[in-house]
Amino acid sequence: MSADEHAERFTLLRPLLFTIVYEILGSVTESDDVLQDSYLRWADVDLATVRDTKSYLARLVTRQALNVLRASARRREEYIGSWLPEPLLLAENDASTDVLLAESVSMAMLVLLETLTPDERAVFVLREVFGFGYHDIAEAVGKSVAAVRQVAHRAREHVQARRKRFEPADAATTTKITEQFMTAATTGDLEGLLWLLAPDVIWTADSGGKAAAARRPVVGAEKVAAVLMSLFRQGRPGDLRIERVNCNNTPALVLSGERLEAVFLIEIADGKITNFYAIRNPDKLLAVAAPRQISR
Structure with missing residues (x-):
């Protein structure tokens, strides 16, 4: 088999493989590293021994992701x-036609998956999101089929007990609320901000100690509004540019001055903003340069 065929098969499945690894790791940069290492291993495989390329590569990247x-x-x-996953920049509406895929890469789901053990996380992702069989998963995580069934059951119950059902707002509502938020935040309209925020809205910031940010989640509309007013206050030195993008299939704002400063992901439910995820750690902003393709 030629090197071209190895490359062709891997490239065809790359969006799927990337999505698997990202959901296991919550890191775009680490996912890229895993795929690069996995491809080098794949290049040495005798393709005549591979019966199902998709299953083989899924097992390969899962093993590498678990090691990381x-x-x-x-x-x-x-x-x-607070530790948050790296934001995943997507082409607009990349996952909008696949509700399960959209939920699986949402920041809320990734944060929830952080509460699972590595094996539980990998098994849940492979089974519940991508629908792989128990035998394939057992080979990927190095456990018996019976053990994998138990892990899958435990992980599923854990997630179902803690998840918020994914009910995406329609595009028009999302656009309207995001634009209203941007206007209120950038003009210092406190009353407008409070009207947009759910009473129990949560602000979670990730700086890794490398940027100014609250180290604990901020809860409540008035407290979160105060944080926002401080961040977007008028008269701030330098030119603050704000760009609306799609991260993790959620409305997001990219803030940049002389450099990229932050990515804020916004969650909307019942016409109100319920969560802000503020990624300010510069190491986690490196991947917000080009949109990625995801697939199930």
């Missing part, structure tokens, strides 16, 4: 402040 996740567990325990 286990190795990074200590770093995450020592992380300064």
